[in-house]
Amino acid sequence: MIVLFTDFGLEGPYTGQVKAVFYRTAPGVPVVDLFADAPARRPKPAAYLLAAYGIWFPPGTVLLAVIDPGVGTRRAALIVEAEGRWYVGPDNGLFELVIRRAAAARTWEIPRPPGPLSASFHGRDLFAPVAAQIARGELPSHMPRQAHIGRHVDWPDDLPEIVYLDHYGNAMTGLRAPLLPAGGRLAISGRVLRRAGTFAEVPPGEAFWYENSNGLAEIAVNGGDAADALGLTIGSPVAIDF
């Protein structure tokens, strides 16, 4: 299975052209849109989202992960293998948490292809062909050496910020809920929110946080829009309140 994690959107031409590459060069392999609205041009929050959602997929999955504000510059192009999953995308920190949390990870730098390459759409022209090859079983074992990829040791293990807003207005943090204290509360936008198991445990209109279905601490309002109610955007800081 090939999984797309991008900021390309679905309605315009970008995701469709990437899928056309897959259908032509890895026919019969299902392609799943995981996120087409990952944090635009912001690899850091996207890295925490990717690490939380990528591991939901079984080993053998190929994840094309492209948040690429540096497209057209000399930033490297990477293949990362982590616990049996394959990630393909730019070397800008997007895979930092995937690698850091994996028991074992290997990385390769994708050589620049010999032919012409668009300046602005490496997702289609560089990363998708490589991801399709891996999905067909052509693993990069022939490729000579591990890349010296950029690491971001200063990034925390969990990010106390909003990393994603969904269309209901729920706000995901970069915090793994199972690592938070059992009775822990989260402070955000001048409010302190208690934890609940699910929406129905809190009165309508009340803000709370819960462990979402992929293990992240997520802020919500029962029957409402937390992002609007609390004024949240990607990057809004969250504090853990004991």
Added chain:
Amino acid sequence: MIVLFTDFGLEGPYTGQVKAVFYRTAPGVPVVDLFADAPARRPKPAAYLLAAYGIWFPPGTVLLAVIDPGVGTRRAALIVEAEGRWYVGPDNGLFELVIRRAAAARTWEIPRPPGPLSASFHGRDLFAPVAAQIARGELPSHMPRQAHIGRHVDWPDDLPEIVYLDHYGNAMTGLRAPLLPAGGRLAISGRVLRRAGTFAEVPPGEAFWYENSNGLAEIAVNGGDAADALGLTIGSPVAIDF
């Protein structure tokens, strides 16, 4: 064929994870996004939309229908078979009109699975696996008994409200157009609208109503946005004017 009728949106992680379940457990079965923007958290208008659009698909189709504000509560999980189509989703009224309009319908309650279940994403963890089984031909005939599902006898046969706004600004009602009087007009937002066969029959900028391509009475403005022009939202009341 598996058909998705949800309020999950397409760009975020929800629809993609549901499809991943289908691609893994019912490989080769096409999956169609019918509505990813059905009325969010509102099973009642969604029920009229589902009843109008579900019957367009041939018998044998499996429809995963999830508008589920009560996820995580004790509301039951259902399989409904109506005129050869299979519907899977929560017991909250979403299937009321499908059942009421069918010549014959059968229902089963989905037992709670033995393993862990996320509190907030039964679409992925409970309903999609059951829908995939049915799509593979594993019908629920082994399941012991019909569910005592919640019925909503107070809901009308046709709903005189707006049940869906499309991205052009056209507004679908919960009224079946073939049941309306031939020269009937619809009153909404203080306006009385005449019926037309198609957009080109009315002057640019004029509001009217017509029978849409799935049989619902739909309010539109030729070349314009009816929802904006008339201030319509899900639930706006419509009256039949003779």
Added chain:
Amino acid sequence: MIVLFTDFGLEGPYTGQVKAVFYRTAPGVPVVDLFADAPARRPKPAAYLLAAYGIWFPPGTVLLAVIDPGVGTRRAALIVEAEGRWYVGPDNGLFELVIRRAAAARTWEIPRPPGPLSASFHGRDLFAPVAAQIARGELPSHMPRQAHIGRHVDWPDDLPEIVYLDHYGNAMTGLRAPLLPAGGRLAISGRVLRRAGTFAEVPPGEAFWYENSNGLAEIAVNGGDAADALGLTIGSPVAIDF
């Protein structure tokens, strides 16, 4: 491969029903969403977008192209074969540039089908079945004669207007970049913009233009939203400044 170029959107029922037609009548043929947000109801700018993006696909591709404000009127329904690609859609100028730029093109008029036809959704009921036939290899060679299609000789070879705004806020023009003077600048919204090779060549926040990945001149702001910054919409005029 079947490629969709429409203003139908993805979340509502239109694209899903069209795909259901394809999955039933051309099973196994991949379907790609190229544009679901092509200029709504505006065949002229859409024609320049279609001509630029259609040729990226290999010969043999079937493109369903439906921007159809005249649905329900007597406008003809067309099949166009241009350089080995098949286009299916309404006769309203949408194929003008595809035909004009092709070394050779053939056209057929689709006869009105014998059965009932919805007044408002020919994409599903008329065009998709024909596109599916072609995708299955049933070419229209049996069809009697070339259509007398509407030509738009007054439309320019390149359109100095904005023809598409993507979700990043980048604005595509109807100008083919390789035909512009090497050092050419573009004037828009009272600003004169220089050309750059890629985003990283200009300072953050600065507007510029570049050749996008399908050869159109596109206006962007590095790290920003050009449509917002410059007040651009579909149809905004652009001038070539020497």
